[in-house]
Amino acid sequence: MNIVSAPHIHGARPVGQVMGLVMLALLPATLAGFWRFGWPAVYLWLVTVLACVFAEALCVRVAERPAKPVLADGSAVLTGWLLALSLPPWAPWWLGATGGAFAIIVCKHAFGGLGQNLFNPAMAARVMLLISFPVEMTQWLTPLPIGSAGAPDALAALSITFGTIPDGMTSASLLDQTRTAVSRALPIGGELDPLALSLGERAGSLGETGALLLAAGGLFLILMRVIGLSIPAAFLLGLMVPAAIAHFLAPERFLAPLAHLLTGGVMLGAFFIATDYVTSPSTPLGRWIFGLGCGLLSWIIRTWGAYPEGVAFAVLLMNAATPLIDHYTRPRIFGRTRSGNTLTTAAPKGT
Numbered sequence: 001m002n003i004v005s006a007p008h009i010h011g012a013r014p015v016g017q018v019m020g021l022v023m024l025a026l027l028p029a030t031l032a033g034f035w036r037f038g039w040p041a042v043y044l045w046l047v048t049v050l051a052c053v054f055a056e057a058l059c060v061r062v063a064e065r066p067a068k069p070v071l072a073d074g075s076a077v078l079t080g081w082l083l084a085l086s087l088p089p090w091a092p093w094w095l096g097a098t099g100g101a102f103a104i105i106v107c108k109h110a111f112g113g114l115g116q117n118l119f120n121p122a123m124a125a126r127v128m129l130l131i132s133f134p135v136e137m138t139q140w141l142t143p144l145p146i147g148s149a150g151a152p153d154a155l156a157a158l159s160i161t162f163g164t165i166p167d168g169m170t171s172a173s174l175l176d177q178t179r180t181a182v183s184r185a186l187p188i189g190g191e192l193d194p195l196a197l198s199l200g201e202r203a204g205s206l207g208e209t210g211a212l213l214l215a216a217g218g219l220f221l222i223l224m225r226v227i228g229l230s231i232p233a234a235f236l237l238g239l240m241v242p243a244a245i246a247h248f249l250a251p252e253r254f255l256a257p258l259a260h261l262l263t264g265g266v267m268l269g270a271f272f273i274a275t276d277y278v279t280s281p282s283t284p285l286g287r288w289i290f291g292l293g294c295g296l297l298s299w300i301i302r303t304w305g306a307y308p309e310g311v312a313f314a315v316l317l318m319n320a321a322t323p324l325i326d327h328y329t330r331p332r333i334f335g336r337t338r339s340g341n342t343l344t345t346a347a348p349k350g351t
Contacts, residue, residue, distance in 0.1 A: 013226075014073075015073040015074075015075065015114070016072060016073045016074050018226055019073060019074030019075055019077070019078045020074060021221065021224055021226050022078055022221065022226065022272065023074065023077070023078055023081060024220075025217030025218065025220045025221050025226075025271075025272075026081060026082075026085070026207070026214075026217055026272065027217075028210070028213045028216065028217060029085070029207050029210040029213035029214045029217060029268075030045070030081070030085065030206075030207050032200060032209075032210040032213055033085065033089065033200075033206045033207040033209065033210060034146075035145055035146055036089075036143040036144075036145055036200055036209065036210075037089035037090065037141060037143060037144065037206060038089075038144055038145070038146050038151045038152060038157060039146065039152060039153065039154045039156075039157030040089065040090040040152065040157045040160040040161045041089040041090070041206050042157075043093070043157060043158065043161040043162075044084060044087060044089065044090070044091055044093065044095075044096050044161055044206065045081070045084040045085075045096075045206065047093045047096045047097055047100075047161070048080045048081075048083055048084035048087070048096030048097070048099065048100045049077055049080035049081055049084065049100070050080070050100075051080060051096060051097040051098075051099075051100030051101050052076045052077065052079050052080030052083070052100040052101075052103060052104050053071060053076050053077060053080065054101075055076070055100060055101045055103075055104035055105050056070065056071060056075075056076035056104050056108075056109075057071060058105075059104065059105060059108075059109040059113075063109075070113075070114075073114065075114050076104060079100075079103050079104065079108070079121050079122050080096075080100050080103070080122075082122035082268070082272060082273065083096070083099050083100060083103055083121075083122040083125050083126060084096060084206060084207070085205060085206050085207025085208060085268060086122065086123075086126045086205050086206075086207070086208060086265055086268065086312070087099070087126070087129075087137070087205060087206055088136070088137060088138070088139050088140055088141065088205060088206070089141055089205065089206040090139065090141050090160055090161070091136060091137070091139065092136060092161065092162070092163075092164070093161050093162050095129060095133060095136050095137070098129065099125040099126065099128070099129045100125070102124075102125045102128055102129075103121035103122055103124065103125035104121065106124075107119055107120075107121035107124040107125060108121045114278075115278055116278075117278055117279065118279065118319060118320070118322075119279060119316050119319045119320070120273055120276050120279050120315055120316070120319060122273065123269075123273055123311075123312040123315050123316055124316060126312045127312050127313060127316060130307065130312070140203035140204060140205075141203055142202075142203050143200065143201060143202070143203075143209075197211065197258075197259065197262035197263060199212065200213075202263070204263070204264070205265065207268065208264060208265045208267070208268050211261070211262045211263075211266070211267045214267035214268055214271060214272070215267050215271065217271065217272075218232055218267065218270065218271025218272065221271065221275075227271070227275040228275070228287065230284065230287040230288050230291060231270070231274050231275050231280060231287050231288075231290060231291040231294075232270040232271050232274070232275065232291065233291065234287070234288045234289075234290070234291025234292045234294075234295065235266075235269065235270035235274055235291040235292075235294045235295045235298075236261065236266070236270055236295060237291075237292065237295060238291060238292035238293065238294060238295020238296040238298075238299070239257075239260055239261065239266060239295035239296070239298050239299050240257040240260065240261060240295070241257075242296060242299050242300075243255065243256070243257040243260045243299050244257040246303070254303065255302075260299065260302070264302070264308075264309045264311060265309060265311040265312065266298065266311060268311075269294065269298070269311040269312070269314075269315055270291075270294075270295075273311070273312075273315050274290070274291060274294050274315055274318070279319040279322060280319075280322060281322050281325045281326050281329065282326055283325075283326055283329040283330055283331060284331075285329040286322075286325040286326055286329040289325050289329065290318050290321075290322065290325055293314070293317075293318045293321065294311075294314045294315055294318050295314075296314075297310065297313070297314035297317055297318065298310040298311045298314040301313050301314060
């Protein structure tokens with residue numbers, strides 16, 4: 001037993017139960033991604049999760065700690081799961097394996113393991129892959145459901161995951177198209193179908209296209225009190241308010257706020273990434289500032305940054321600011337001023 005100084009707080013749920021609830025919330029969007037993008041997406045998800053579990057076991061073994069209780073908490077599985085959902089659905093196996101190993105070894109255990117990491121491991125790994133392998137990380141695929149004409153069966157999909165994507169299968173995402181149009185000083189064209197976007201009928205990552213299912217999973221976590229409402233609400237407000245103002249002023253140059261909301265990794269980031277207990281602020285006001293920063297930075301990077309998607313970069317930047325936010329938003333201790341000095345009051349008159 002580790003004895004530490006007070007104050008102590010009782011955790012209502014063990015780590016494994018929290019991880020299990022988060023995975024349960026991710027399940028509908030994940031299954032929809034499997035159906036939408038077929039067997040290669042299933043294999044990529046398996047490879048990424050297994051890579052995280054193997055890397056976790058390796059790190060624990062090197063540290064001469066018992067592996068079973070560490071692996072049983074489910075944190076490595078959840079890291080691999082989140083990373084897989086942010087990858088192109090037909091990405092090669094080595095991309096998921098490399099990202100999974102990097103997330104666990106460099107982003108988690110190099111900082112001391114669960115609860116000690118400064119940055120969200122899944123998003124840090126995604127950014128590393130995006131910078132290191134930009135071609136493989138931007139090979140988006142138009143949905144090709146299992147059983148549809150042209151969709152690979154379980155055997156043929158092995159040659160895609162462990163081989164190469166057939167020529168002519170990839171396409172640009174909506175954010176890619178928007179960035180290309182803006183960079184060429186062309187008006188943003190095409191009618192956006194909110195229903196199709198929300199149902200995932202578009203090119204995108206394995207699990208990010210099911211915006212409604214991700215939002216439903218996030219609401220489930222809020223109702224179960226696994227996460228709070230402040231960070232997701234602030235994230236969405238921080239993204240939609242500047243997007244609405246910019247679109248109102250120049251609709252031919254700026255994407256509509258609803259399109260921002262339903263594309264890319266906004267829902268995954270708002271409900272499942274930014275709400276990470278370890279890398280987000282612990283104070284109520286700090287969580288609002290953190291969420292607003294994530295949303296605003298996502299919009300800024302999407303609009304003027306070098307990459308069409310900005311959620312991962314925004315979350316990592318705000319992760320870096322979390323200690324500073326906690327420092328300046330900590331609540332006043334009862335009986336003391338905000339600077340920590342003892343609170344003094346004037347003596348009653350007549351005494």
